[in-house]
Amino acid sequence: xxxxxxxxxxxxxxxxxxxxxxxxxxxxxxxxxxxxxxxxxxxxxxxxxxxxxxxxxxxxxxxxxxxxxxxxxxxxxxxxxxxxxxxxxxxxxxxxxxxxxxxxxxxxxxxxxxxxxxxxxxxxxxxxxxxxxxxxxxxxxxxxxx
Numbered sequence: 001x002x003x004x005x006x007x008x009x010x011x012x013x014x015x016x017x018x019x020x021x022x023x024x025x026x027x028x029x030x031x032x033x034x035x036x037x038x039x040x041x042x043x044x045x046x047x048x049x050x051x052x053x054x055x056x057x058x059x060x061x062x063x064x065x066x067x068x069x070x071x072x073x074x075x076x077x078x079x080x081x082x083x084x085x086x087x088x089x090x091x092x093x094x095x096x097x098x099x100x101x102x103x104x105x106x107x108x109x110x111x112x113x114x115x116x117x118x119x120x121x122x123x124x125x126x127x128x129x130x131x132x133x134x135x136x137x138x139x140x141x142x143x144x145x146x
Contacts, residue, residue, distance in 0.1 A: 004029045004036075007056050011063045032058050038096055 005025055012020045020028075035058055036051070045051045065071070078084055105118035 002029065003052060004032050004055055004059070007052070007059045008032070008063070011056070011059045012066075015060070015063050016067045028059075028062060032062065041096070041098075 008025055008028055012018050036055055045054055102119040104120040106114055107116040109115050
């Protein structure tokens with residue numbers, strides 16, 4: 001049994017006094033482990049203890065939301081106007097924090113769907129890249145390196 005599954009079971013037991021089904025555990029485990037992979041470079045998770053503490057925090061957030069009714073088995077198929085609801089989610093919704101920070105412009109159509117997105121790297125990263133390129137060019141010209 002993996003650490004994420006153990007933490008999820010413990011948090012479900014402590015917060016909700018419930019035993020989650022195995023298929024639900026597996027699905028939540030994939031999401032949480034995916035979040036851990038995406039956040040690995042964003043936070044200082046250099047030790048196993050820090051990684052597991054962060055993992056426990058994420059599990060607690062998920063289970064707390066589950067207990068509040070925010071899970072796929074508690075959603076109505078209709079909105080308040082009794083119109084059918086269709087929700088589609090892509091696995092690509094978990095993206096690195098640097099990509100989210102680089103989001104600069106979103107153009108939507110008349111139905112609210114995304115038509116065009118502009119990503120621009122962080123200003124500091126761009127400047128650092130320009131400086132590195134300039135230093136590389138100088139070193140090639142001056143010392144014949146690279």
